[in-house]
Amino acid sequence: MSLYLLKFGGNAIRGHDDMLRLSREVAELIRGGCSVILVHGGGPEISEEMERRGMTPKKVAGVRVTDADSLEVAEVVLRRINSDMVSCLEECGVTAVGIPGYFCTVCTRKAPVTVDGEEVDLGLVGEVSGTDPNSIQDLLDQGITPVVYPIGKDAEGRMLNVNADTMAAGIAAGAGCTEMIAITDVPGILMDVSDPSSKIDELTLERVDELIADGTISGGMIPKVEACRKALxxxxxxxxxxxxxxxxxxxxxxxxxxxHGTLITKG
Structure with a gap:
């Protein structure tokens, strides 16, 4: 049986209509004999809620700097998105359950990053160091679709904010997924960012490196393909x-x- 992990965030899937449309497709995948795991982020929504509360979102090297207050906001927002997604899936006939990342992973605190020669502490930010595939498989065996939001815990039980791509990559690998599908706001990897018809159908990590080196893959596309690399x-x-x-x-x-989209293989 094919096992797919679908990862989405607020730039690609947002609001009831988008979630319902994705849920209908998940239901079709399941009817076709596939198993599905969903992992979602919520970066835009978290930033909006922080601003609404008078807080200033801060990112370094594409990672949200997270203190205790912003971690609380992230968890509140991610739980809300998670609940909405589970409701949409159930509306489409899919039995689903929302779970935090720490249900099936162990995380470690992310090391400080160096920016312009200075070391920056990211705060309560984690990365996946281990996965418990049995906890996910037990749900799938019962016909339950897990919907994971990326709040992790370290070995001491300290809560950590984890990038959704990082969480998805860790779970996809640990669960032995046939394929991880990153649902983005672009058609795939494009040779020309202004021309959707220039999409590359399939490439290897070696080719990815070549396209990064020559500038074809740049800007916000780089973290997307790096998450794909981690999963592979x-x-x-x-x-x-x-x-x-x-x-x-x-x-x-x-x-x-x-x-459909761009398929990346290890090569």
Whole structure:
């Protein structure tokens, strides 16, 4: 049986209509005999809630600097998104349960990063150091679709904010997923960012490195492909980037054998 991990965030899937559309496709995947794990972020929504509370979001090297107050905001917002997604799945006939990342992973605190020669402490930010695939598999065996939000814990039980791509990569590898599908706000990897028809259908990590080196892959696309790399190097079978705004098919083209998004393999 094929096992897919779908990762989405607020830039690609946001609000009831988007979640319902994705849920219908998840239901179709399951009816087709596949098992599905969902992992979601909520970066835009977290930043908006922080600003609403008079807090200033801060990112360093693409990672949200997280103190105790901003961790509390992140958890509140992520729980709300999680609950909404579970409701949409159930509306489409999918039995689902929302769980925090620490249900199936162990995390460690992320080391400080160096920016312009200065070391910056990211605060309560974690990265996945281990996965318990049995906790996920037990749910799947019962016909339950897990919906994971990326709040982790370290070995001492301290809560940590984890990048959703990082959480998804760790779970995809640990659970032995056939494919991790990163639902983004772009059609895939493009040779020309202004031309959707320049999408690359399939490439290896070696080719990814070449495209980063020549500047074809740049800016916000780099963290997306680096998350794909982490999943592949940790053991995921393949990673596919697809467009969450595609009106025709976000993920179900995959089981129909229709080329969709950009497939990245280890090579």
């Amino acid at each position: 190097e940790a053991g995921a079978g393949a990673v596919r980037m697809v467009n969450g705004k595609d009106p025709d098919s976000i993920v179900t083209d995959i089981i129909r054998g229709v080329p």
